[in-house]
Amino acid sequence: MKLELVATATFGLEAVVRREIEALGYRILKTEDGRVTYMGDERAIARSNLWLRSADRVYVRMGEFEAKEFEELFQQIKALEWESIIPLEGAFPVVGGSVKSALHSVPACQKIIKKAVSARLGEFYCREILPETGAEYRIRFIAHKDRFLMLVDTSGAGLHKRGYRVRDVAAPMKETLAAALVQLSFYNKDRVMADPCCGSGTIPIEAAMIARNIAPGLSRSFASEGWDIFAGTDIWKEERRLAYEAADFDTPLRITAMDIDPKAVRAAKENADEAGVADDIDIIKMDMTGWEPGAGIPRGAGKDEPVVVISNLPYGQRIGDSSGISAIYGHIREMMAECPLWSFFLITSDKDIEKQLGRKADRRRKLYNGTIETQFYQFHGEKPPRRG
16 A cells, blocks of 8 residues: 655754665655655554654655635545545544644634544444544645645654653753754764763663664554554564564674763663663763763773764753853863864754854754754764774
């Protein structure tokens, strides 16, 4: 069954999600702000949910049209082939949003869409009342400037809910964003990595999962697992088995996570253990301003070895104070001078960071950490001399 699928993404991560989809072998149809549309089938639903690290959710695209009046909306919705996805018993709640559209009332749109889908399914299944006692087929509408995009949610809970976060600290970063930061850095399984302000450990945990090629969705379930289009097949079972077999548990990793807060250290250890990567990350209590490169932190790394530092620095809108942040900047500046081969990938809302570090970033990317606009600053280290 050919399907148009839509992977949604936090603004700024569309290119990362696009690359992930292409790596799974699917053809991209369109990339827009906040979403990537691609061709797939039933197996693509399972594979995408299990493997996409930086996407928010995966949807089936049902249609797109313009509507400025409720009657027009009703008729356009009723014309879509909902029965191709939703069976007689399927439950289909409606959620969505409307921006700069004539039909701006979200509750009114929900009511009309629900009524139109019910009418279409009722006619197809020859039923006046639909039971809605089966699996959930949550319908999402996105209305923007009178154009409606109609989707059915295959994921259920957002894809950032990996299942390993058993303990949180203040201002946790979403797993999907953390995975994107790692993929936007120079890190790979053969390199040394450190996060000096690790919080609950999300960035180093995602780095370890990427290095180990552990599918991020292996430890959770998805709304579409109970859908009728999978009835009589072993697609989900097969894709999970393939994902387990793809994991690399042999390559030794050198990842260090540190935090000044003992509660954060405990949280990071518990989360890493739940994710199955506790043995891959050295998690230590340390004030990063006391971090001395070449003293075995990260594990065995010296000043003359290329190290990738990735961190969500504390900034005033979330946590930290100005004096503490200034001390962190000062120490990073010293480390950049002492360790020219080290690369620093730092996300923050502080627009003065380049001035504080005395250096322009080699690259920067605007991203949103929750509702806060941030920049992902990339300070590249010198290329190491060739060996041999």
